[in-house]
Amino acid sequence: MRDPLLQPRREGLYCPAGGFYIDPAEPVAQAVVTHAHGDHARQGNARYHVARAGFRLMRERLGEPALIEAYDYGEPFTLGEVQVSLHPSGHMLGAAQVRMEYAGRVVVVSGDYKREPDPTCAPFEPIACDTFVTESTFALPVYRWPPMAQVIDELLAWWDDCARRKVSAVLFCYALGKAQRLLAELAPRVDRVVHLHGALLRLTQLYREAGVVMPPTQPLEENARGAALAGELVLAPPSAAGSPWMRRFPNASTAFASGWMQVRGNRRRRGYDRGFVVSDHADWNGLLRSVRDSGARRIYVTHGDGDALVRYLREQGHDALPLSALGA
Amino acid sequence: MRRFVQLYAALDRTGSTTAKRDAIAAFLHDAPPADAAWAVYVLGGGKLRRLASVTELRQATGTATGYPDWLIDESYAHVGDLAEAIALLLPPGEPSDDTPLHVWMEQRLPSLSRLDPSARVAQLQAWWATLPSEEVFLLNKLITGALRVGVSQRLVVQALALWSQLPTDLIAHRLSGDWKPDATSLAALAQPAGDDAHREHRPYPFFLASPLESPVESLGERAEWLAEWKWDGIRAQLMRRGEEARLWSRGEERLDGRFPEIEQAAGALPSGCVLDGEILAWDAQATAPRPFTALQKRIGKLKPGAKLLAETPVRFMAYDLLERDGADLRESPLHLRRARLAELLQAMPPTLLLSPAADTDDWAALARLREQSRERRTEGLMLKRLDSPYRVGRKRGDWWKWKVDPYTLDAVLIYAQSGHGRRAGLFTDYTFGVWDRGHLVPVAKAYSGLDDAEIARLDAWIRAHTIERFGPVRSVEPEHVFELAYEAIQRSGRHKSGVAVRFPRILRWRSDLSIRDADRLEDLRRMAEG
Numbered sequence: 001m002r003d004p005l006l007q008p009r010r011e012g013l014y015c016p017a018g019g020f021y022i023d024p025a026e027p028v029a030q031a032v033v034t035h036a037h038g039d040h041a042r043q044g045n046a047r048y049h050v051a052r053a054g055f056r057l058m059r060e061r062l063g064e065p066a067l068i069e070a071y072d073y074g075e076p077f078t079l080g081e082v083q084v085s086l087h088p089s090g091h092m093l094g095a096a097q098v099r100m101e102y103a104g105r106v107v108v109v110s111g112d113y114k115r116e117p118d119p120t121c122a123p124f125e126p127i128a129c130d131t132f133v134t135e136s137t138f139a140l141p142v143y144r145w146p147p148m149a150q151v152i153d154e155l156l157a158w159w160d161d162c163a164r165r166k167v168s169a170v171l172f173c174y175a176l177g178k179a180q181r182l183l184a185e186l187a188p189r190v191d192r193v194v195h196l197h198g199a200l201l202r203l204t205q206l207y208r209e210a211g212v213v214m215p216p217t218q219p220l221e222e223n224a225r226g227a228a229l230a231g232e233l234v235l236a237p238p239s240a241a242g243s244p245w246m247r248r249f250p251n252a253s254t255a256f257a258s259g260w261m262q263v264r265g266n267r268r269r270r271g272y273d274r275g276f277v278v279s280d281h282a283d284w285n286g287l288l289r290s291v292r293d294s295g296a297r298r299i300y301v302t303h304g305d306g307d308a309l310v311r312y313l314r315e316q317g318h319d320a321l322p323l324s325a326l327g328a
Numbered sequence: 329m330r331r332f333v334q335l336y337a338a339l340d341r342t343g344s345t346t347a348k349r350d351a352i353a354a355f356l357h358d359a360p361p362a363d364a365a366w367a368v369y370v371l372g373g374g375k376l377r378r379l380a381s382v383t384e385l386r387q388a389t390g391t392a393t394g395y396p397d398w399l400i401d402e403s404y405a406h407v408g409d410l411a412e413a414i415a416l417l418l419p420p421g422e423p424s425d426d427t428p429l430h431v432w433m434e435q436r437l438p439s440l441s442r443l444d445p446s447a448r449v450a451q452l453q454a455w456w457a458t459l460p461s462e463e464v465f466l467l468n469k470l471i472t473g474a475l476r477v478g479v480s481q482r483l484v485v486q487a488l489a490l491w492s493q494l495p496t497d498l499i500a501h502r503l504s505g506d507w508k509p510d511a512t513s514l515a516a517l518a519q520p521a522g523d524d525a526h527r528e529h530r531p532y533p534f535f536l537a538s539p540l541e542s543p544v545e546s547l548g549e550r551a552e553w554l555a556e557w558k559w560d561g562i563r564a565q566l567m568r569r570g571e572e573a574r575l576w577s578r579g580e581e582r583l584d585g586r587f588p589e590i591e592q593a594a595g596a597l598p599s600g601c602v603l604d605g606e607i608l609a610w611d612a613q614a615t616a617p618r619p620f621t622a623l624q625k626r627i628g629k630l631k632p633g634a635k636l637l638a639e640t641p642v643r644f645m646a647y648d649l650l651e652r653d654g655a656d657l658r659e660s661p662l663h664l665r666r667a668r669l670a671e672l673l674q675a676m677p678p679t680l681l682l683s684p685a686a687d688t689d690d691w692a693a694l695a696r697l698r699e700q701s702r703e704r705r706t707e708g709l710m711l712k713r714l715d716s717p718y719r720v721g722r723k724r725g726d727w728w729k730w731k732v733d734p735y736t737l738d739a740v741l742i743y744a745q746s747g748h749g750r751r752a753g754l755f756t757d758y759t760f761g762v763w764d765r766g767h768l769v770p771v772a773k774a775y776s777g778l779d780d781a782e783i784a785r786l787d788a789w790i791r792a793h794t795i796e797r798f799g800p801v802r803s804v805e806p807e808h809v810f811e812l813a814y815e816a817i818q819r820s821g822r823h824k825s826g827v828a829v830r831f832p833r834i835l836r837w838r839s840d841l842s843i844r845d846a847d848r849l850e851d852l853r854r855m856a857e858g
Contacts, residue, residue, distance in 0.1 A: 140399075140402060140403050140406055141393070141395060141399065141403060141416075141417055142403045142406065142407055142413060142416035142417055143416075144416070262416065263406070263407050263408075263412070263416075263752060263753065264340070264409070264412055264752075265407065265408050265409065265412075265748070265749055265750055265751065265752025265753060266752065266753060268749065268750045269750045269751065269752075269754070271343070273341050273342060273343070274341055308399060308402045311398070311399075312396075312399060315396065
């Protein structure tokens, strides 16, 4: 039997009763977009529906001509026959879960989410629903995030150590969301200038304009080299690792801030000196907690390698299935 | 233990060997000697006897976490390291314990082997509960084997040399053999040169050859080089000191009792001599050794019985003389050492052989002779500079191995499993099959030979084309053909295919071939006969 609210299609997750797609991968008429990361917010859709908190970031990503409708968190709106509202997912600034109500049934598509506090965005809001669609990026119990304060302690100790050794501390992190969250977490602890790779400048500025407090930042000078950068903290996107851009640092300690850094083999394979476990996705306990909080009778698991999560949820008595089981 | 955890973290966080050496030297300087001695031992690759089985570790993890076995297995397969997977799965402990490393190594861990399995599982859990995650990880590493933190025995020697201000070769020699990790032995390592009271028990550090990568003519005059066959056996030193004969493997393990016929023959050697050579399986009347696979039957046997001794006799093929009349000959040139070796072996029983020189007038003739390597059951040739001393470790320039090209076969990828360590979470352990009456039968497993980009591409393909899962192993659609190199092929009753392929590795991804082009098992069987 077809689900009137959820239908995975080649273009993306489709809501038949509402006539819209969530985070479509190919151009469609109506797109509800959960957040501004490139693999969710793509150009070319006729009309976008997004959370107001993320509007500026969406505009930056989608360009001036895009038709974007913005809604407050919790504000209901109607698409087709479905009442839709967007609710904080805690993933990054403006990130949303999509709540859909139709014929007395409520479906929530979580999008990407996390349960840890994040000074750059509103916290995840648990929503009671009949069907809950969860992500599963880190769906194994080995993924259990350490407290952020502990990670920041380690990060500052690393920076101090680099300063002592007179080498640059180059921290790789995703340019949108992760970089600004790290800066905001550093804000109460340091007032030293942090240097930014060019890819981070505009996005960080947008976060400042949204009222996120961060330490002073400055663009990495085009000709800055060697000794001038000794002991300095530099934030850069992962794509800069191993690129000619790195040649300006004759001596640098490199680190990557990511949930994947929880596993030593990941760090060693990528060749970073240090790994800091910082993720904007839910860890194993965060996934289980959110499934419980939803009270949903049916759980769909999407994204990543979710087989273990599905099996575990089923053994715990949940009616869980991979989203792909809905078929196209 | 906490200090050692810090050392481990420092080693793990840098790729620089200098930084690693300095970190180890600093630890040797600061740590209590008994702990420093154990650090030298485990960083150099030393292990305790197996203390707990993988099953027991999984069981203890299951009880401590409440997770089902399959989830622990999935986690292990994902992390690629059991010690680490357990540390990540356990609930955070109440760190309360800072027992010194030597107490762990000498008392606590060995006590595990005196417990019955259920008590062992309980003891593991009790320890885990008192340690922070990074110490749980290291403790598990010590229980399960190698530390694998990018530290070689050679780097440990360099750190000891830095710490003691003594030459590396002297440290390497003092550390060889069955060095005991305790405070006294550590102090003995740092004693001034010429003060070696216990030398008689130790083998000399082995001199290792490097692969010849440039044309053989680049070595200069043929007359300056000794050429020998490269034997495919177990490298060993045969020591005769006092009334005793001892056999040491290249891994510096004592082989006492495993090869009684060699020990017995060594009784004919005069006291105070040390031979470097190769243990080979060799039938009484044969003119060439048997393949390495025959020797493997002997390697595992601590005390071989009369039947095995009769079926698979061994010989010692000597190629160097390191000591004579109690004097260290390593500094004298090879041609003198070899002359004295030949003289010594003249009156010896046939179990002790002299590795013959491959005499040719010029390099071209030697290259032709090398083509006979396989029929002589050797791996190629060794080239040794006649006026060179016997050096320590892998030093380039005086000893070269000039191996023959490997055999190859084309096989289809049929199973994949995720790797370990640096390759954790990626499908990098592959099983390959060849055709047997319309079916692909597994014949070889291989782990290396692809570059990172190819590994990533194949990993993504495997995930998308999995047919079935068997725990961590996936069967995949037969589509990709790989050219595998291997050293030898043997008939084998233990393998489903009926053949055992020795040392297979991936040469290249043959995207130009379809699976129909892969090799046939009947051809491999024929090769194994020949």
